[in-house]
Amino acid sequence: MSSSTDITLGQRAERLRDALGARIVFAGDPDYDAVRMPWNVAVDQRPFAVVTPESAEEVVAVVRAVTAAGLRMAPQSTGHAAPGLAEAGLSDTVLVRLARLRGVTVQPESRTAIVLGGSHWNDVLAAAAPHGLTALHGSAGDVSVAGYSLSGGVSFYSRAHGLGVNAVRAVQIVTADGALIRASADENADLFWAVRGGSGAFGIIVSLEIDLLPYADVFAGMLLWDASFTAAVSRAWATWTASAPESVTSTLRVLHLPPLPELPPFLSGRSVVVVDGAVLESDERATELLHSLRELRPEIDTFSRIPADALVHVHMDPPQPTPAVTRHRMLRALPEDAVAAFVAASKDPGLFIAELRHVGGAAARPVPGGGAVSAVAGEYIAHSVAAAPVPEAIPGALAAATAYVDAFEPWTGDALALTFLDGGMDRAPGFGASLDRLREQKAQWDPRNVFAAANPV
Template sequence: MSSSTDITLDERAAQLRDALGTRVVLAGDPDYDAVRLPWNVAIDQRPFAVVTPESAEEVVAVVRAATAAGLRVAPQSTGHAAPGLSETDLSDVVLVRLSALRGVTVHPEARSAIVLGGSHWNDVLAAAAPHGLTALHGSAGDVSVAGYSLNGGVSFYARKHGLAVNTVRSVQIVTADGSLVRASARQNTDLFWAVRGGSGAFGIVVSLEIDLLPYADVFAGMLLWDASYTAAVSRAWARWTASAPESVTSTLRVLHLPPLPELPPFLSGRSVVVVDGAVLESDERATELLHSLRELGPEIDTFSRIPAAALVQVHMDPPQPTPAVTRHRVLDALPEEAVAAFVAASEDPGLFVAELRHVGGAAARPAPDGGAVSAVAGEYIAHSIAVVPFPEAAPGALVAATAYVDALQPWAGEALALTFLDGGMDRAPGFGASLDRLRALKEQWDPRNVFAAANPV
């Protein structure tokens, strides 16, 4: 990136130290191994340096110091998307961890919130709930709002309300020249278009304004059976989703769970099939819609009206950092043959999760005023997760995760969902027809390729 190619790495480190003092952590420093660790601990990321700024002004200082030293910059909030960044050579990259840049201000009259760049969805839900509001959050509360939203974001509200990226009203972003700028529908409109999908490739988002939803509570939960019911449940769920209204967003999953003491007894050491999701209807209508699935006699049925903030717990995502590899495809349809393929592929004990997520509806309709990514062109997302308990297990986990989505390839379209991308996957289908314009704007806003992103354009 830099024209100062003669400067040594030690000299660049000294320049960072001079500019940033003790805020910069370099390889060899006592805190390096702790601060470089992403949420997905299967990824052994080793950047040139790590800085954890506590304000927008400090982010500006980091970008200016890094570029002055001929170094690149990579924003990272939690590290859920670290597998994508692992494909980048980080030997000259300053990792900017946004974990200290958290906070949410809710504007209930406008039904919106200002969210600092490192905030998690749990932060938003806690702030919005007292006002009877919620957001298009993901299935895990510890995922960053900025990374999730600006890469699309498929929530349990998606079929009715679309992708989370379409709720972003504006961003405050530090660009490659170290400027702090606002991008919205009225200011820096080309950058605003690009960052809604192009995300970290264009700068470091230090805050964003998002729309909120007027739900104090929702009808949501899960139905659980032993995995011996997988074929029957899968066929029923496929028929159910084929006619379900857009008020229903759900997933079908087969989980192969190890015998761990931290798991509740009804899950530990078992294989189970689960349907979970949200039904944005009255209790009576929701009960009517769920009838055909409940006729299958689930072992556990938690569907009921719950506080909206509790929806984030329904999917039972791991609460602690988990080493894993994932793969996904976006399916155009789910005919009987595809259901049979799902049932067969889900039996692999090497999988932690084999999932089908129902999208379509508003999630598949591009927003008229949307950014680079505003929809997922498909009806279902086939998603697999395989745990990597130790590094040597990674190849086998990847084989299992890949075999599952390959089994469903005959029904896949060309699209991919950015928030589901993992290492070793082609990013281009996630951007679709927007890729050429994104690349042109990348050249305009970041001509020296300062920013390294988990989903590079």
């Protein structure tokens, strides 16, 4: 960035307007509030300006204009990770929204896809399904492929196939000098290592090439009981996951749901306990594996063979932008005392979701030749979500979310999962032993710290 102190912010804005024209939106412009809004609407991010490029060439122009004006920039697709970005301060930062840079090209012969930088997982699933393919997507279809994948990515396929980051084969990235380059195992290999974990700290991803999975359908679904069954279901799930094969990835959740008309009647105004997930086995083997949970006679049982692109709906993530705060811990194990802690902590009515995700397996094994993050150390993720519909509700929501994960302190490991990080959390455990090398690469590729990121290195 420019070190000159005699250039005012107003003059910087004039330079950007001259270079980018109507594509750049500043505070006070009519569209500013709309274009600065992230998916997590509890976050009030107020960047210096917002620009929404529609092509790789426009991204190059944006990077060159912003650096020439002596400002920083922050790439953002959907804004699911907005808390970490906003807390760093955006008063001298141009938000580069990639919402219009979407598109997917599937290459069925190689089982890969070329994904533009602002694309969502729903875009990938829709393009892959006609070829009998799917992807290492997360539990929500409206999350960006680039942000999720390059920050690790935990899915219902993770115990069998590892983290989503390991499916990335190459990226096209605009670096701090305004160059559009390719990074892969064979080209700019150090940068390729860094972005697989370092994500938006190193540049703006305009496209990425990812591996796809050869599943046209999967055995998946959910089991639901009233929350009064939480203790029995939790004990059974903990026993079940302790011996489940890596073909099974599942989640245990207690949901405290408000009486909202948009919720189905079986959920509205209720507290329920749910086990959901995917079983990458034959119908007969999957039925056998689920037997011990089904013996608890769930109120609702949707486990069956479904199209692979329907798996993204199983977890019932909110389909609309939601104001919330979250916290998580990585757990080394889930002994009886930890199960009891879950049962007790999940009763807090201040929580929207109290969750345990079973990981381990391939998700916990570092990949030879992988990037800065290729695994997440731990067997379970303890994750909480508390709603914060108005700013005044944030302190109470944060207290509830934090109290839940603090209940697991005796079983907590040193790691964190980057895609689960929220504002006010130490990012360093998410990078683990890679942090020092990431900082070296940051100094090489972005020596003036042009790029701000939700998970800064």
